[in-house]
Amino acid sequence: LAAWIFLTIGISLGWWLAYYELGWGGFWFWDPVENASFMPWLLTVALLHSAIVVEKRESLKSWTILLAILAFGFSLIGAFIVRSGVLTSVHAFATDPSRGMYILMITAFFTGGGLLLYAFRAHAMQAKGVFSMVSRETALVMNNVLLAVATFVVFIGTMWPLIAEIAFDRKLSVGPPFFNTAFLPFMVMLALILPVGAILSWKRGRIGKAAKSMAGVFALAVAAGILTWTLQTGKTALGPVGISLGVWLVFGAGLDLWQRTGRKGIADRLRRMFKLPRADWGKALAHCGFGIVIVGIACLTAWAEEDIRVGHINQPFTVGDYEITLEDVSREQGPNYISTKGRM
Structure with a gap:
């Protein structure tokens, strides 16, 4: 969990750096080095969810161990991508093939060794918990499958230029x-599953009861999407769909917390809500964060406007609904750099 938290912070700071500090006009470009950090992050998310099933129901033991090995292995693969120079990236730290060979050997030793031990010992990890097709365990398994397949998609897309050059000389x-x-459909399915899976019972759930509980949240999410579609200037479905999914996740997480407070009065339930275990609050905050990220990505992708041009002083130009005029260009000396600044 600690490793995942630090990796999440690192990726988030990378978003901030790319968008605000460097002014690259975006927060994610599917660059090989970005993907190198994203793949172990995805697998670790799956691992955290799978570990919950092991803790609560003593199921998915061997699968959880396999996820742990793969998550660590993909961390080493990321180091290989970043340090070896086999893939072109503006973020690559070195282009030293000999160093890359050492990292590849380390990756093969630890990942291959872990997989070999897993192959010999997996049969000894017997699952004790049995669950039905409609249960929280099943939802978590679907969560794991979607995250694992999404990781595989990112891996294939990242490594395909290298594979094509070696195998096909292209x-x-x-x-x-x-x-x-290829990636976004899996995240949409994951977002749809999360709130429902969180309120299903362990071992055997009832889909009708879950649907009844989530009906209000579903109606609110649909209403938010319709309202966004009505108010937006450009008729793109990405923004409304993203906002609907965000509302679905955020209010679904809130509903999950609310249902854990019993059936007494509102004041008593609010007091009990703040006394819920930290694990419940952590789950709710993580799901809310996922929803907020979806809203931010959807809105920025759907409605951001970019205009690349040569600007002339005192000549206005239009970007969206704004008229912009370049008033002055100056050079400034920094502590260890010289910058060119434009005032608009």
Whole structure:
């Protein structure tokens, strides 16, 4: 969990750096080095959810161990991508093939060794808990499958230029169009499953009861999407769908907390809500964060406007609903750099 938290902080700071500090016009470009950090993050998310099933129901033991090995292995693969120079990236720290060979050997030793031990010992990890098709365990298994497949998609897209060059002697690049098309559907399915899975019972749940509980949240999410579609200037479905999913996740997490407070009065339930275990609050905050990220990504992707042009002083130009005029350009000396600044 601690490793995942620090990796999350690192990725988030990378978003901030790219968007606000460097002014690259975006927060994620599906660059090989970005993907190198994202793949172990996805697998660790799956691992954390799988570990819950092991703790609560003593199921998915061997699968959880396999996820742990793969998450660590993909961390080493990320180091190989960043340090070896086999893939072109503006973020690559070195282009030293000999160093890359050492990292590849380390990756093969630890990951291969872990998988070998797993192959010999997996049969000894017998699952004790049995669960039905409609249960929280099943929802967590679906969560794991979606995250694992999404990781595989990112891995194939990241490594395909290298595979194509070695196997077919072709130089090509795989960019955002592929990743957005192949990756996003899995995240949409994951977002739809999360709130429902969180309120299902362990071992055997009732889909009718869950649907009845989530009806209000579903109606609110649909209403938010329809309202967004009505108010937006450009008729794109990405923004309304993203806002609907965000509302679904955030209010679904809130409903999960609320249902854990019993059936007494509102004041008593509010007091009990703040006394819920930290694990419940952690789950709710994580799901809310996922919803907020979806809203932010959808809104920025759907409604951001970019205009690349040569600007001339005192000549106005229009971007969206704004008229912008370049008033002055100056050079400034920093502590260890010289910058060119434009005043608009």
